[in-house]
Amino acid sequence: MPKEKKINFPEQELATELSELQKELCGLTQACLGKLDTDAVWVFRLFKDITPEKWDELSAKHDLQQWLTMPIDSDAFPQLKKFQKTLENLSYQTDHDALTGLANRRAFDRILDIEIERSKRAKTPLSLAIFDLDDFKSVNDTYGHSKGDEVLTRFAEHLQASTRRYDLAARFGGEEFALIMAGSGVVKATQLLNRLLHEFKEIEFHSSDGETSFNVTCSAGLTCFKGTVNMTEKQLIDLADEALYDAKSSGKDQVKVSRLPFVDNVPNETLVQANEKQFLFGGK
Numbered sequence: 001m002p003k004e005k006k007i008n009f010p011e012q013e014l015a016t017e018l019s020e021l022q023k024e025l026c027g028l029t030q031a032c033l034g035k036l037d038t039d040a041v042w043v044f045r046l047f048k049d050i051t052p053e054k055w056d057e058l059s060a061k062h063d064l065q066q067w068l069t070m071p072i073d074s075d076a077f078p079q080l081k082k083f084q085k086t087l088e089n090l091s092y093q094t095d096h097d098a099l100t101g102l103a104n105r106r107a108f109d110r111i112l113d114i115e116i117e118r119s120k121r122a123k124t125p126l127s128l129a130i131f132d133l134d135d136f137k138s139v140n141d142t143y144g145h146s147k148g149d150e151v152l153t154r155f156a157e158h159l160q161a162s163t164r165r166y167d168l169a170a171r172f173g174g175e176e177f178a179l180i181m182a183g184s185g186v187v188k189a190t191q192l193l194n195r196l197l198h199e200f201k202e203i204e205f206h207s208s209d210g211e212t213s214f215n216v217t218c219s220a221g222l223t224c225f226k227g228t229v230n231m232t233e234k235q236l237i238d239l240a241d242e243a244l245y246d247a248k249s250s251g252k253d254q255v256k257v258s259r260l261p262f263v264d265n266v267p268n269e270t271l272v273q274a275n276e277k278q279f280l281f282g283g284k
Contacts, residue, residue: 015062018045022067097171099149100156108170108178112233115182119227127181127189127224130240131159134217134252136175143207143214151205151216158203162196178240186224186257193220193255201253217253219244229261 021043047055052069059065095107103111112128119126133139133155140148152175159169159177168180181189201217221244225231243258250256 011058014047015058015064018064018067019062022064097156100153100171102156102160102177103168103170105170105172108168108172108180109233111168112180112236115180116225116227116231116233116236118182119225121227123227124183125185125224125226127184127186127222128236128240129179129181129189129193129220129222129255130172130237130244131155131177131179131218131220132244132248133175134219134248136216139214139216143205143212147205147208154203154205155200155216155218158200159196162192162199184224185226186222186260189222189224190255190257193222196220197253197255219247219252220255221245221247221258222255223258224260231261235261 047069050058055069059067095103097104115126118124133151136148136151139151152171155177156169156171159179163169163179163181166182170178170180172178181192184192197218197220201215204213204215206213221240221242223236223239223243225236239258239261243256246258247254247256
C-alpha cells in the first residue's frame with residue numbers, strides 16, 4: 001500500500017499556535033463577538049509545504065475555519081471565491097437570525113430608523129407591529145424545545161409569506177417578532193395582521209411521536225406613524241409594545257392598536273372623539 005505523504009511541519013504545534021493567537025486577539029477586540037471594528041490589522045502566517053486542500057482538512061480538524069488562506073505561487077481565484085463567500089456569509093449572519101432566517105434586532109433597528117426618517121420627509125404612513133406567540137413556554141415544556149423551534153420557524157415562514165416584498169419581518173428574540181410596514185396605514189395594517197393571526201392559528205402541529213396535535217395562537221400590538229410629529233425609534237417600539245401588552249392582557253389571540261401619536265395634533269374643534277380620530281386619520 002502506498003505510504004501516506006508526511007507533512008513537513010508539526011501539525012499540532014501549528015494548530016496550537018493559531019488557536020492561542022486567536023484567543024489573544026479575541027481578548028483584545030470585539031471581532032469574535034460579531035462586532036467588527038473599523039480599526040483592524042491583517043495577520044499573515046506563511047505555511048510551507050501545504051496545499052489549500054490540506055489546509056481545509058487541517059482547519060476542520062482543529063476548528064480553524066475563522067482563518068482565511070491564499071496561495072502565493074498558484075492560481076488564487078478559487079481561494080478568492082472562497083474568501084468572497086465567507087464575507088457574504090458573515091454579512092448575512094450579522095443581519096439575520098440564525099434559527100428563522102429573518103432579520104435580527106440589529107437589522108431591524110437600522111431599517112426602522114431609516115423608515116422613520118423617510119416617513120418624516122414624505123409624510124407617508126409607517127406601521128409597526130410586534131408579535132408574541134401565546135403560551136409559548138407551555139409548547140417547550142410539553143413538546144420539547146425542538147418542537148418549539150419548529151413553531152418559531154413556521155411562524156417566521158408564515159410571517160414572511162404573508163407580507164409584501166418591501167416589508168421587513170424580524171425576530172426580536174425568544175418568541176417575539178416584529179414587522180415594519182412602510183406606506184401602510186392603520187386600517188390596511190390591521191387587516192393584514194388579523195388575516196395573518198387567523199391563518200397561523202389554523203396551522204396544525206404534531207408531537208414528536210405523532211400522537212398529539214396542537215395549535216398555537218399569536219397576539220400583536222400595532223402602531224402607526226405619519227411623519228407629522230417628532231418620534232424616535234424607541235418611542236414607536238414602546239407604543240407597539242404597549243398595544244401588544246393590551247392584546248395579551250385582554251385575552252390573547254388578537255390585534256390591538258396603540259394610541260396613534262399624530263392623532264393628538266388634530267384640532268379639538270372638529271368635535272371628533274378620540275377613537276373616531278384614530279380611524280379617520282389613521283390612513284389606509
